[in-house]
Amino acid sequence: MSVFPKDFLWGGATAANQCEGAYNVDGKGLSVQDVLPKGIFGPVTDGPTEDNLKLEGIDFYNRYEEDIKLMAEMGFKVFRMSIAWTRIYPTGEEDAPNEAGLAFYDRVFDTCHKYNIEPLVTLSHYESPLHLSKAYDGWRSRRLIDLFAKYAETVFRRYKDKVTYWVTFNEINVTSHVPLLGGGVLTPRDQLSKQDMYQAAHHQLVASGLVTKIARDINPNFKIGCMVASAPRYPMTCHPDDVTYAMEEQQELTLFVHVHAKGEYPYYTKRLFDRDNIKLEITEDDKQSLTHTVDFISFSYYNSKTVAKDPTKYELAQGNLYRGLKNPYLEYSEWNYPIDPQGLRYILNFYYERYELPMFVSENGMGALDHPIEENGTLTINDDYRIDFHKGHLREVGRAIEDGVDVFGYTSWGCIDLISAASAQMEKRYGFVYVDRDKDGNGTLERYRKKSFYWYKDVIGSNGESL
Ligand code: BG6
Numbered sequence: 001m002s003v004f005p006k007d008f009l010w011g012g013a014t015a016a017n018q019c020e021g022a023y024n025v026d027g028k029g030l031s032v033q034d035v036l037p038k039g040i041f042g043p044v045t046d047g048p049t050e051d052n053l054k055l056e057g058i059d060f061y062n063r064y065e066e067d068i069k070l071m072a073e074m075g076f077k078v079f080r081m082s083i084a085w086t087r088i089y090p091t092g093e094e095d096a097p098n099e100a101g102l103a104f105y106d107r108v109f110d111t112c113h114k115y116n117i118e119p120l121v122t123l124s125h126y127e128s129p130l131h132l133s134k135a136y137d138g139w140r141s142r143r144l145i146d147l148f149a150k151y152a153e154t155v156f157r158r159y160k161d162k163v164t165y166w167v168t169f170n171e172i173n174v175t176s177h178v179p180l181l182g183g184g185v186l187t188p189r190d191q192l193s194k195q196d197m198y199q200a201a202h203h204q205l206v207a208s209g210l211v212t213k214i215a216r217d218i219n220p221n222f223k224i225g226c227m228v229a230s231a232p233r234y235p236m237t238c239h240p241d242d243v244t245y246a247m248e249e250q251q252e253l254t255l256f257v258h259v260h261a262k263g264e265y266p267y268y269t270k271r272l273f274d275r276d277n278i279k280l281e282i283t284e285d286d287k288q289s290l291t292h293t294v295d296f297i298s299f300s301y302y303n304s305k306t307v308a309k310d311p312t313k314y315e316l317a318q319g320n321l322y323r324g325l326k327n328p329y330l331e332y333s334e335w336n337y338p339i340d341p342q343g344l345r346y347i348l349n350f351y352y353e354r355y356e357l358p359m360f361v362s363e364n365g366m367g368a369l370d371h372p373i374e375e376n377g378t379l380t381i382n383d384d385y386r387i388d389f390h391k392g393h394l395r396e397v398g399r400a401i402e403d404g405v406d407v408f409g410y411t412s413w414g415c416i417d418l419i420s421a422a423s424a425q426m427e428k429r430y431g432f433v434y435v436d437r438d439k440d441g442n443g444t445l446e447r448y449r450k451k452s453f454y455w456y457k458d459v460i461g462s463n464g465e466s467l
Contacts, residue, residue: 014081039422070416139185209291414429415432
C-alpha cells in the first residue's frame with residue numbers, strides 16, 4: 001500500500017520568466033528579468049540584450065499546449081506556474097489590465113483542465129515590472145503593495161473558476177538577502193542596509209496578507225499558500241556555539257513562514273532585528289493585513305545548509321541561492337550543491353510540528369548537465385542521476401507522511417528544461433523533458449522525453465508505490 005494519500009497532487013513547477021519567452025509580445029511590459037542576462041547578481045543592462053536567454057526562454061508562450069500534453073502523459077495532477085505581472089499590467093501602473101495577457105493564461109488554464117491538471121499559480125516569481133524598479137526601487141516602496149493588490153485582484157476575479165491553488169510570492173525570504181531578485185530593488189546590495197532589505201521584505205509580507213484577504217472575498221474556496229526557500233540549517237559541529245548559530249540562522253528563515261501561518265512576527269524577531277539595528281516601519285494597517293494567514297505552507301527544497309559560528313576553518317560549498325559549508329557526510333552535484341534527501345523529511349517535520357498546516361513541496365530538483373544521444377532517429381537522455389535524486393527525495397516525503405505530516409503535493413522544479421534563475425544558463429537542466437536549446441541559445445526547441453520522464457510516469461501511475 002502506498003503511503004501517499006490517494007488524491008496526492010503529483011506534478012512539476014516552472015516560472016513565467018524562465019520558460020515563456022515572448023518577452024515583448026501581445027503587450028507584455030519588461031520585467032527585471034529582461035535586463036539580467038547573466039542572472040541574479042547582475043549586471044543590469046539598459047534594456048533587453050541578445051545574450052539574455054530568458055527573452056526566448058523555451059518558448060512556452062507558443063508551445064504550452066505541447067508541454068502540458070507531455071505533463072499529462074506523465075500523469076501530472078498539478079502544474080505549478082507563475083503569471084507574469086507584466087503581461088497583465090505592463091508597467092504595473094496602468095488602470096486597466098492588458099486583455100491579451102489575460103487571454104493567454106485563460107488558454108493555459110483551459111489546456112490544464114482539458115487534461116485534468118490543476119494549476120497552482122504563483123503571483124510573483126522574481127518578475128516584478130522593470131518600471132516599478134526604476135520608478136520606486138521595487139519593493140522598497142510601499143507603493144508596490146497597492147499596485148500588487150490591484151494585479152492580484154484582477155487575476156483572482158478573472159480566474160476564479162479556473163484556479164483554486166495560489167501562492168503569493170515565490171521564496172519570499174529571498175528579498176532580505178538578494179533584494180534585486182526577490183524585490184526588484186535596483187540599488188546595489190552593498191549600498192543597502194539590512195534595514196532596507198527587511199523593509200522591502202516587510203512590504204511583501206503585508207502584500208501577501210492583503211491579497212490573501214482579497215482572494216477569500218472573491219472566492220472562499222481558494223486555497224492560498226506562502227512559499228519560502230527552505231534550506232534547513234545544520235550546525236557544523238556539536239559545539240554549542242555552532243548549534244546556537246544554526247538556530248539563529250534558522251529563525252531568520254522560519255520568521256517568514258511564521259508571519260504567514262500566525263499572522264504576526266514571531267517572538268525572536270526583536271532580538272534578530274536589534275542585533276542588526278533594524279527598526280521596521282510597521283503601520284496599524286500593516287498589522288491588520290498580516291492577520292490574513294495562509295491555508296497551506298509551500299516551500300522549495302534543494303539542499304540543506306551547514307553553518308558554523310566561525311566559518312573560516314571550513315571549506316565552502318554552493319547551494320540554491322545560499323552558500324554553506326561543505327558537509328562531509330553528503331555527496332555534491334555538478335554545481336557543488338549538497339545532495340541531502342533526509343533534509344526534506346527534516347524540514348517537513350520542522351514546519352509541521354510548529355504550524356500544523358497542510359504542506360506542499362513546491363520545488364525540488366537538481367541542476368545537471370545532460371548528454372543527449374541519438375537513438376532510432378530521436379534524442380535520448382539517460383539521466384539516472386536525476387532519477388536517483390528524485391527517488392531519494394520522494395522516499396523522504398513518504399517517510400514524512402508516515403511521521404504524520406500532512407503533505408498534499410510535490411512539484412519537481414523545472415519539470416521541463418528551462419533557463420536557470422541564478423545564472424540564466426540553459427545547460428543547468430532540471431527537466432524530465434529535454435529542450436533542444438544550447439548554452440548560446442541555438443537549437444530547434446524541440447522537446448524529447450528523458451529516461452526520467454518514464455520513471456516519473458511510473459511513480460505517479462503507482463501513486464508512489466514504485467519508489
Ligand atoms: C529557486 C527558484 O530558488 O531555484 C527557481 O524559485 C530556480 O526560480 C530554482 O530556477 C533553481 O535555481 P537555478 O538557479 O538553478 O535555476
